[in-house]
Structures are given as structure tokens and as C-alpha cells.
Amino acid sequence: MMVSTRRPRVLYADIDGTLVGAGGSLFATAEGMPTAAAAEALAALHRAGVALVLVSGRTRGRLAEVARLLGAAGYAAELGALLVDGPDPDAPVIRCFGAYRGRVPPAEAMARSGAGALLLERFRGRLELHEPWSREPREATLLLRGLVDPAEATGALEAAGLQWLELLDNGRLRRRSSHLDLPEVRAYHLVPRGVRKAAAVRLHLERHGWSPEEAWAVGDAPADLELAGIVGTFALLGEAAPDHPPNALLLGRAGPEGFAEAVAALLDRA
Known part of the structure; x- marks a missing residue:
């Protein structure tokens, strides 16, 4: 395994399943047991002068408060x-909408296109809206859950003339759905292609x-694994990755304990 040996300047961190555990709590393990591991790791990160940047499927409104609380x-x-x-309320917002060039926000164009309804019908019994979070106002994405092949779903969109959209896998969910009889439930985001x-x-x-050598990243989902190609070292928590890149550090524990382990490895190189 090849990992970066440069002094880290920044850590890009996923939130759900990585920084927080059961119930979205900073102080709960993935299994729901009390822990201060992530809080202690964050304090160590700040003491070392390593910047923390959150990367998540959550909305901008939700992340703003989380970012303030975590520094x-x-x-x-x-x-x-x-x-x-930036951390301030007036920090610049850069919209990275991939190939989308429409005049209205991507989420609005998505709703007008009927793409969400198409996928829900095509994968009936295997896909549903990820409520209640799917009701939150979004600018660019639609949040779904279930168990489907993202490539198959994206192919269905292409066949319907919606080549500008694709479905991304954002990892396994602990919350189960009473409407889906599936062996596991995963979070999916319908996004403009390239997001x-x-x-x-x-x-x-x-x-x-x-x-890139001055940057680390940590996450737990396929949507996070692509970060390995951007940063010097990537820590993958929980999920197996048989085709992981050479700069990936595989850590079996998910949630705050895995995050703390990743930060400890990062600071060992600081």
C-alpha cells in the first residue's frame, strides 16, 4: 500500500457512517454504544492545525450548522x-453542477423531467424516496433508498432521453424501510452527470x-472511494473494497471509532 508521506494540510471527511454513528450522533458508535472517539479525534486534528472540510450528501442548510459546531x-x-x-455565513458558494447547464436549479429540472418517478416505477419494490430527508429543499439532487444497480438505473435514464442524469450509491443505511423487503438498504442520489x-x-x-499529497480523505461509501484519486491517502471505513486503489487505507470499523483511527494514522504523519 502506498500512502502519502507529506505533512497533511487538510482532511476531507464524510459525515454519516464516518464521522457520526447510530442515529447521526457524534457520540454513538455504529452499533449505538456511547463513545467520545470522534470528538477527541476532532480536537487532536484542530490542535495539529489540519483543516477539516466536510463532504456529504446532506443539504447545504444542514451542513452549515454541522460545520460551525465541528469547527x-x-x-x-x-x-x-x-x-x-469557508466557515462564515457569507462564505462563497461554488455550484459544481457537472454537465448541467440549465437556467433553473438541477433539482427543479429533475422534477420537471419525471426522472424520479421513472426510477420509482422501474424499480418498484426496490427503490423509494428516502423520507423524511428527501422532503428537504435541495438544489441539485434527489435522495432515494433501496437496493438497485446504479449502472442499470443510469441506463434506464439514458434510454428515456435523460442522459444528463445518473444514480450514485452513497452507502449502506442502518435505517430499514417498512415498505421494502430487501436484504439491505442503501442510499442513492440522483444527480446531474459529473457531480x-x-x-x-x-x-x-x-x-x-x-x-494532493497534502490532503487526506475518509469515508465509508462507493461515492467516497473516488476521493482516493484526488488525495494522497484515503481511509475507507467499514465497507469491503476488493478493487481499492493503492493509496487506500482499509479500516474495518465504521463510524466515530473508525474516524478516530483514520485521524490517528493521519497525525502520525504530521
Whole structure:
């Protein structure tokens, strides 16, 4: 395994399943047991002068308050569609909408296109809206849950003339649905083609003049794994990744304990 040996300047961190555990709590393990591991790791990160930037599928409104509470230097919301480069309320917001060039927000164009309804009908019994979070106002994405092949779903969109959209896998959910009889339930984001956490991270690095070797990232989902191609070292928590890149550090524990382990490895190189 090859990992970066440069002094880290920034850590790009996923939230759900990575920084927080059961119930979305900073103080609960993935299994729901009390822990202060993530809080202690965050304190160590700040003491070392390493910037924290959150990258998440959550909305910009939700991330703004989380970023303030955690002392983050910025955040990328809606799977990288919105990059907020700074901790202040008036920090610049860069819209990273991939190939989308429409005049209305992508989420509005998405709703008009009927793409969500198409997928829900095509994968009836295997896909549904990720309520209640799917009801939150979004600028660029639609939040779904279930168990489908993202490539098959994207192919269905292409066949319907919606080539500008694709479905991304954002990881396993602990919350089960009473309407879906599935062996597991995963979170999916319907996004404009090209929207990626990795694209937002690349832009953030460029804006700050940092090299990939000065950056780490940590996450737990396929949508996070692409960050390995942007940063010097990537820590993958929980999920197996048989085709992981050479700079990936595989950590079996998910949630705050895995995050703390990743931060400890990061600071060992500081």
C-alpha cells in the first residue's frame, strides 16, 4: 500500500457512517454504544492545525450548522454539487453542477423531467424516496433508498432521453424501510452527470494551492472511494473494497471509532 508521506494540510471527511454513528450522533458508535472517539479525534486534528472540510450528501442548510459546531473550514453539500469555501455565513458558494447547464436549479429540472418517478416505477419494490430527508429543499439532487444497480438505473435514464442524469450509491443505511423487503438498504442520489464529491475536493484543493499529497480523505461509501484519486491517502471505513486503489487505507470499523483511527494514522504523519 502506498500512502502519502507529506505533512497533511487538510482532511476531507464524510459525515454519516464516518464521522457520526447510530442515529447521526457524534457520540454513538455504529452499533449505538456511547463513545467520545470522534470528538477527541476532532480536537487532536484542530490542535495539529489540519483543516477539516466536510463532504456529504446532506443539504447545504444542514451542513452549515454541522460545520460551525465541528469547527470545519468549509464543506461540500449534496454529494459535491455545492462547495462552500469557508466557515462564515457569507462564505462563497461554488455550484459544481457537472454537465448541467440549465437556467433553473438541477433539482427543479429533475422534477420537471419525471426522472424520479421513472426510477420509482422501474424499480418498484426496490427503490423509494428516502423520507423524511428527501422532503428537504435541495438544489441539485434527489435522495432515494433501496437496493438497485446504479449502472442499470443510469441506463434506464439514458434510454428515456435523460442522459444528463445518473444514480450514485452513497452507502449502506442502518435505517430499514417498512415498505421494502430487501436484504439491505442503501442510499442513492440522483444527480446531474459529473457531480461528484471528488470534483468538489479537486476544486477546493486548487483554490487553496494544496497538492494532493497534502490532503487526506475518509469515508465509508462507493461515492467516497473516488476521493482516493484526488488525495494522497484515503481511509475507507467499514465497507469491503476488493478493487481499492493503492493509496487506500482499509479500516474495518465504521463510524466515530473508525474516524478516530483514520485521524490517528493521519497525525502520525504530521
